[in-house]
Amino acid sequence: MSVPKSRQEIVLFGCPHDISSSYRVGSRLGPAAIRHSLNEIEDYSPYLEGDLRDVHFSDAGDLGLANKNTGDALNLIKETTEKILEEDKIPFALGGNHLITLPVLQVINKKYKNIKILYLDAHCDLREEYLGNKLSHATVAKRLLDFVSPESLFQFGIRSGERKEFEFAGRHKIIYKFSRKSLTEVLKKIGNSPLYITMDLDVFDPGIFPGTGVPEPGGISFEEFIEFIKGLKKTRIVGLDVVELSPPCDPTEISSFLAATVVREMLILIGKRKK
């Protein structure tokens, strides 16, 4: 099994796909908005005390998904992830809607056995199908369970879904309270296993992050997010994504700046792993 090295390159790539979004589309514009804001904010993070300029990463740009149907879009995301892994780099996908997580993890799951998934989101995403569709941003967690066991999926920030989804999550102990205490419990279960982080930005409270397709009240604060990722310093992150920024939903651009800050923190978190 390939173990990530401390100076392993992280490759950002945009997946501007939102065809399956159920309500407000626009997350296809997410990657471009994140890049734009990332350019504007400071490189230095006073939270993690690290600098983007010390992180070994590159940006592969956006995949050409604009005219592709869902199947073709997912295949192109898969092929791209395969190439990044072949070069022994860490894929960091920018959404797009949450469905883009599926092809990335399908590929990662083939390379790394015993993959664990941290799933930050407002929504369970545990429906078998949504609006007659098995491949949807509202079913993506369920699709992951087609090839990963429920004991390997850890959801945080969840506050919206059908009764059936919460019952399923309860039976399999998938949902955890958003706190350092729960995270510590989960990190014990994860141990040194390869870890994938999928971050649906709607986990944040819509008061600070209105720029998303399906906002849910009662979300986390930025400070809670920072405390959370500080707890991840010793984990073995092998891939990640940040999804569901929909720039048209927030003309003030506050959401884009928050999303870019999240991406900066994630890059620094991985870049700062002990040498």
Ligand SMILES: [Mn+2]
């Ligand atoms: Mn969501």
